[in-house]
Amino acid sequence: MASESVYVPCDEEILQGDIVADLPWGAIEAPLIVCRPDNARAPKGKARFDEVSGFDHAFRRKREAGKEFVHAKAGRGPGIVLWHSCEIADDVRHGNIQRAVVGVAPIFSMEDRLNKTDRGAVRELRRTAMFPLPQLEVDGEHLDEGYVDFRWIWSVKRSLLVRRLAGLSDCYLESMYRHLEMFLTRRRASTTPGGATVEAS
Secondary structure (H helix, E strand, O other): OOOOOOOEOOOOOOOOEEEEEEEEEEEEEEOOOOEEEEOOOOOOOOOOEEEHOOOOOOOOOHHHHHOOEOOOEEEEEEEEOOOOHHHHHHHHHHHOOOOOOOEEEEEEEEHHHHOOHHHHHHHHOOOOEEEEEOOEOOEEEEEHHHHEEEHOOOOEEHHOOOEEEEEEEEEEHHHHHHHHHHHHHOOOEEEOEEEEEEEOO
């Protein structure tokens, strides 16, 4: 599918399917390791590291108990907004915009991460965890041909979605969510003359 039919300009509001540059992504370490700064208000300083059992007040919400930070293996790069726009707007309406969170997934380069056989399988939608995206050129920004990796879905603060590059067209967005449904359930929705049905993959 040509890139012109895939990408559309960004809206003023953050929308489902927006492509964002410089998003963090990652996974929580195992065993769970947390740290507590000696002085949470200081920009720099010492901190104590330990497993959760080493903190008497780990993860308590009260301010007087202190704040713990969870260690994660993380990367940074382009990603895509997965949550519906209504979910994002509801978070903003019910609290501080800086605290609202958004579900995202990273976009990886096919050339950097996949061999020739796997690249072909992703393009043909034969890898349920991966959804292909053509290369993107917009306002001097370049993204190689890549894929959304559903295995790395997580939430980030809305305030991190600063450099939005483009959105997905309605048709391509629907295609991605049908693929995501396959990834989550191994079932696909199909439309028949009698209405919508669900088939096993």
